[in-house]
Amino acid sequence: MKETTVVNMLSALAQETRLSLFRLLVKAGRAGLNAGTLAEKLKTPNSTLSYHLSALEQAGLISSERRQRQIIYTANYAKLEKFLGFLVEDCCQGSGEICLSVEQTTRKIKGKK
Known part of the structure; x- marks a missing residue:
């Protein structure tokens, strides 16, 4: 992953509403959420x-898909995995408990145990 991509992702998340929005979508899983539900949950x-959905989508953190009459937003888990991997790529030079917990986290993102 290129540093400019990571900077764009961090920039998109460096705003309270967008961070909350992204976390909601991560929590929702692959089922995602529609804009109405997101607006209601965030009281936005x-x-x-x-505006915030657009910023997150441009950064590659989320994607949208039409399902019947609704647009459903989901976290982009493949990008999230690469993003986290980039951030901790050289963590503890590959050893130690910290790196193990990061590895376990990325496995959860992948859906593996």
């Missing part, structure tokens, strides 16, 4: 939500 107007 639709126009504001749209």
Whole structure:
């Protein structure tokens, strides 16, 4: 992953509403959430939500997909895995308990145990 990509991702997450939005989508899993549900949970107007969703989508952190009559937003788990991997790539020079917990976290993201 390129550093400029990581900087863009960090920049997108460096705003309270977007961070909360992203965390909600990560929590929702692959089922994702529609904009109405996200707006309700965050108590955010639709126009504001749209702006934040766009910023996260441009950074590659989330994606949207039309399902019947709704647009469903989901976290981009493949990018999230690469993002976290980049951040901890040389953690403790590959040894120690910290690196193990990071590895376990990325396995959870992949859906493995």
